[in-house]
Amino acid sequence: xxxxxxxxxxxxxxxxxxxxxxxxxxxxxxxxxxxxxxxxxxxxxxxxxxxxxxxxxxxxxxxxxxxxxxxxxxxxxxxxxxxxxxxxxxxxxxxxxxxxxxxxxxxxxxxxxxxxxxxxxxxxxxxxxxxxxxxxxxxxxxxxxxxxxxxxxxxxxxxxxxxxxxxxxxxxxxxxxxxxxxxxxxxxxxxxxxxxxxxxxxxxxxxxxxxxxxxxxxxxxxxxxxxxxxxxxxxxx
Amino acid sequence: xxxxxxxxxxxxxxxxxxxxxxxxxxxxxxxxxxxxxxxxxxxxxxxxxxxxxxxxxxxxxxxxxxxxxxxxxxxxxxxxxxxxxxxxxxxxxxxxxxxxxxxxxxxxxxxxxxxxxxxxxxxxxxxxxxxxxxxxxxxxxxxxxxxxxxxxxxxxxxxxxxxxxxxxxxxxxxxxxxxxxxxxxxxxxxxxxxxxxxxxxxxxxxxxxxxxxxxxxxxxxxxxxxxxxxxxxxxxxxxxxxxxxxxxxxxxxxxxxxxxxxxxxxxxxxxxxxxxxxxxxxxxxxxxxxxxxxxxxxxxxxxxxxxxxxxxxxxxxxxxxxxxxxxxxxxxxxxxxxxxxxxxxxxxxxxxxxxxxxxxxxxxxxxxxxxxxxxxxxxxxxxxxxxxxxxxxxxxxxxxxxxxxxxxxxxxxxxxxxxxxxxxxxxxxxxxxxxxxxxxxxxxxxxxxxxxxxxxxxxxxxxxxxxxxxxxxxxxxxxxxxxxxxxxxxxxxxxxxxxxxxxxxxxxxxxxxxxxxxxxxxxxxxxxxxxxxxxxxxxxxxxxxxxxxxxxxxxxxxxxxxxxxxxxxxxxxxxxxxxxxxxxxxxxxxxxxxxxxxxxxxxxxxxxxxxxxxxxxxxxxxxxxxxx
Numbered sequence: 001x002x003x004x005x006x007x008x009x010x011x012x013x014x015x016x017x018x019x020x021x022x023x024x025x026x027x028x029x030x031x032x033x034x035x036x037x038x039x040x041x042x043x044x045x046x047x048x049x050x051x052x053x054x055x056x057x058x059x060x061x062x063x064x065x066x067x068x069x070x071x072x073x074x075x076x077x078x079x080x081x082x083x084x085x086x087x088x089x090x091x092x093x094x095x096x097x098x099x100x101x102x103x104x105x106x107x108x109x110x111x112x113x114x115x116x117x118x119x120x121x122x123x124x125x126x127x128x129x130x131x132x133x134x135x136x137x138x139x140x141x142x143x144x145x146x147x148x149x150x151x152x153x154x155x156x157x158x159x160x161x162x163x164x165x166x167x168x169x170x171x172x173x174x175x176x177x178x179x180x181x182x183x184x185x186x187x188x189x190x191x192x193x194x195x196x197x198x199x200x201x202x203x204x205x206x207x208x209x210x211x212x213x214x215x216x217x218x219x220x221x222x223x224x225x226x227x228x229x230x231x232x233x234x235x236x237x
Numbered sequence: 238x239x240x241x242x243x244x245x246x247x248x249x250x251x252x253x254x255x256x257x258x259x260x261x262x263x264x265x266x267x268x269x270x271x272x273x274x275x276x277x278x279x280x281x282x283x284x285x286x287x288x289x290x291x292x293x294x295x296x297x298x299x300x301x302x303x304x305x306x307x308x309x310x311x312x313x314x315x316x317x318x319x320x321x322x323x324x325x326x327x328x329x330x331x332x333x334x335x336x337x338x339x340x341x342x343x344x345x346x347x348x349x350x351x352x353x354x355x356x357x358x359x360x361x362x363x364x365x366x367x368x369x370x371x372x373x374x375x376x377x378x379x380x381x382x383x384x385x386x387x388x389x390x391x392x393x394x395x396x397x398x399x400x401x402x403x404x405x406x407x408x409x410x411x412x413x414x415x416x417x418x419x420x421x422x423x424x425x426x427x428x429x430x431x432x433x434x435x436x437x438x439x440x441x442x443x444x445x446x447x448x449x450x451x452x453x454x455x456x457x458x459x460x461x462x463x464x465x466x467x468x469x470x471x472x473x474x475x476x477x478x479x480x481x482x483x484x485x486x487x488x489x490x491x492x493x494x495x496x497x498x499x500x501x502x503x504x505x506x507x508x509x510x511x512x513x514x515x516x517x518x519x520x521x522x523x524x525x526x527x528x529x530x531x532x533x534x535x536x537x538x539x540x541x542x543x544x545x546x547x548x549x550x551x552x553x554x555x556x557x558x559x560x561x562x563x564x565x566x567x568x569x570x571x572x573x574x575x576x577x578x579x580x581x582x583x584x585x586x587x588x589x590x591x592x593x594x595x596x597x598x599x600x601x602x603x604x605x606x607x608x609x610x611x612x613x614x615x616x617x618x619x620x621x622x623x624x625x626x627x628x629x630x631x632x633x634x635x636x637x638x639x640x641x642x643x644x645x646x647x648x649x650x651x652x653x654x655x656x657x658x659x660x661x662x663x664x665x666x667x668x669x670x671x672x673x674x675x676x677x678x679x680x681x682x683x684x685x686x687x688x689x690x691x692x693x694x695x696x697x698x699x700x701x702x703x704x705x706x707x708x709x710x711x712x713x714x715x716x717x718x719x720x721x722x723x724x725x726x727x728x729x730x731x732x733x734x735x736x737x738x739x740x741x742x743x744x745x746x747x748x749x750x751x752x753x754x755x756x757x758x759x760x761x762x763x764x765x766x767x768x769x770x771x772x773x774x775x776x777x778x779x780x781x782x783x784x785x786x787x788x789x790x791x792x793x794x795x796x797x798x799x800x801x802x803x804x805x806x807x808x809x810x811x812x813x814x815x816x817x818x819x820x821x822x823x824x825x826x827x828x829x830x831x832x833x834x835x836x837x838x839x840x841x842x843x844x845x846x847x848x849x850x851x852x853x854x855x856x857x858x859x860x861x862x863x864x865x
Contacts, residue, residue, distance in 0.1 A: 072272075076273050079269060079270055079271060080268065080269045082242075197338055200295055202244050203244060208242065209244055212272070216274055220274045
């Protein structure tokens with residue numbers, strides 16, 4: 001039940017209901033702290049870009065193995081405060097996934113369990129507006145892992161830079177017309193989206209670099225598509 | 238350790254000043270900087286804003302402005318800005334605006350100062366002004382050239398052989414035979430009043446093998462007469478600490494084969510041209526000696542083919558710009574001299590004395606590979622057009638055709654002695670120059686910039702010196718002329734700099750190539766000439782002119798040096814570019830392509846252009862134009 005859209009769900013009532021029903025302290029503390037105001041102007045908001053690397057693509061089966069978080073504002077990205085963790089999956093890491101993220105079995109040998117670092121991760125997420133590129137990875141993996149391990153639902157509003165990209169480059173009249181005429185849809189993958197804003201090409205697939213890349217992409221999208229009067233409630237979902 | 242921002246560290250490590258930092262420092266830097274995205278046209282800093290970061294362009298492009306809104310510089314990936322503001326009380330001096338969508342890395346000031354303290358190379362890059370960086374490059378380039386290294390003193394093989402002014406020619410010849418030398422110093426001796434002091438000998442003249450042939454035997458002079466009558470009196474000498482190369486140039490310019498070497502005016506030896514040829518076997522000197530031995534224009538044209546490889550060799554030997562410029566000029570002059578000699582043999586001796594003048598870069602000792610002939614003739618005031626014109630017209634044609642065959646093509650502007658307009662008597666030249674100086678219209682200004690760099694190459698060369706002095710004396714005290722020359726020197730401006738494989742023009746245009754002569758050295762030469770005239774210097778080369786300007790303290794502290802370094806650097810880039818062209822089998826030219834430059838070369842060129850640009854601004858201020 002993680003198919004939720006906070007552009008049509010009131011966060012404050014959702015949050016207080018969740019806070020009341022949470023079984024586990026970690027989750028309850030998160031809901032207690034996460035008092036986001038949808039009417040906060042974009043330029044005053046604190047964001048955090050979040051990225052996971054996982055053992056596969058199915059949230060119900062696969063697990064998170066690394067977490068990257070980069071806090072930022074519309075103006076500046078603070079690398080000094082960026083954080084990252086490797087976390088040890090409970091199931092054996094498939095050899096072919098090593099090819100994708102470059103994280104090896106040996107790297108994970110000494111890593112903590114996700115539950116050991118979850119408090120730290122949620123402390124950061126609760127104080128900021130979370131930004132991801134493609135919400136179905138970060139939201140769904142976090143949801144399923146917390147539910148499997150703690151039995152609670154963990155859901156919160158996200159800004160998805162891929163959805164913003166899709167909106168401006170796929171759902172506008174011009175883009176639709178182009179596709180009707182047989183044109184290929186514009187790619188909204190992270191690297192391709194960044195290219196449209198003159199952002200440099202990074203070697204992707206490290207949680208930290210992807211989080212940074214996502215933060216930069218949102219900064220660029222804000223500068224290009226949104227004026228200062230917009231509020232975070234207009235962007236999140 | 239969360240060295241997760243490896244990508245940023247790797248990026249920074251590719252560009253100065255970060256390339257001087259160790260990897261661990263770069264990784265730390267990468268975790269502590271901030272990032273900001275700016276849309277094209279957005280201000281990054283406005284004038285007077287507070288600034289607390291040192292900025293690096295990660296992607297995109299940024300324009301830096303002067304306070305008055307004029308464009309100062311354009312920067313792209315890997316370039317840095319903001320250091321000036323950090324070093325000046327945290328206020329932005331030069332506003333910055335994104336000209337493309339740009340991603341900027343901000344390095345916090347605390348870290349910036351730490352890096353300045355810990356790494357000299359970093360501090361040097363950000364703290365010093367650009368001109369000092371250029372100076373360092375020029376100095377590094379000039380290190381240890383085999384040509385510039387050695388000094389004349391090191392070539393002296395034995396004590397000088399000398400004879401008193403009281404000796405006879407026969408005594409002198411006998412001594413030369415006994416000692417096995419080809420030259421002899423003639424000295425006057427002053428005996429001390431008391432015995433404790435040494436005999437003081439001062440140089441009175443020099444006598445050579447050649448003198449014995451040409452002035453004694455062939456003239457039938459009595460060998461018992463005094464040596465003083467046939468020696469060369471008060472010969473040119475050279476100090477023992479002079480560079481070998483300069484000695485070589487002196488001998489070439491004055492066409493002498495023996496040069497007495499002095500230490501504090503006391504003669505300590507003699508060097509012969511053969512000593513230098515031995516010292517530097519592949520030298521331009523060899524070519525010069527070949528030129529003077531050829532008997533026909535066709536033979537000269539064959540020798541001319543070696544000039545290019547001689548040029549390339551000098552570049553490979555790390556010769557300085559002034560060495561190469563001088564050597565090429567000496568070679569060009571030698572072709573002229575030999576052609577005039579051959580011409581006179583063919584047409585007979587000149588009916589009235591004359592002086593053949595070289596103009597422009599050759600006269601300034603700044604000739605490079607591709608250069609057309611700029612020359613003229615000064616004729617004796619006894620010249621009678623009806624009787625003599627045909628001779629000089631024919632001689633000029635012979636020389637001009639010969640030069641063309643030897644790789645110095647005809648001047649497209651017809652500034653050649655073949656043009657009757659540019660064959661004048663000395664008095665006519667003086668009147669003409671006076672007119673140009675007193676009434677500086679556009680045409681006379683253009684002529685001034687060519688004709689006022691003049692040198693006598695053949696005949697009555699002293700006339701050329703007199704004309705040069707006349708020009709300087711008249712120009713020096715003529716503020717209107719100086720102001721007009723100054724304005725003329727502003728017509729050609731340097732490009733703003735290099736930008737992503739383009740040259741940025743002042744008008745915002747992009748160009749693929751840049752003519753380094755037209756946009757660099759030529760306007761610099763023009764600028765230096767104005768200053769030189771203002772201080773009354775009759776020096777011909779830009780470097781010598783700058784020396785004079787420096788001595789006269791005409792420019793603010795350090796500015797003349799900067800101009801010197803810029804001149805040296807721009808010329809060297811031209812020279813190396815031409816040498817590369819030759820190496821690759823292309824016809825050499827002055828057009829460089831920014832694409833092919835290294836980052837360091839671009840930066841240095843940018844700085845040299847900045848020096849020129851600043852110099853031009855100063856020119857406007859120094860020689861204000863007031864309509865009378």
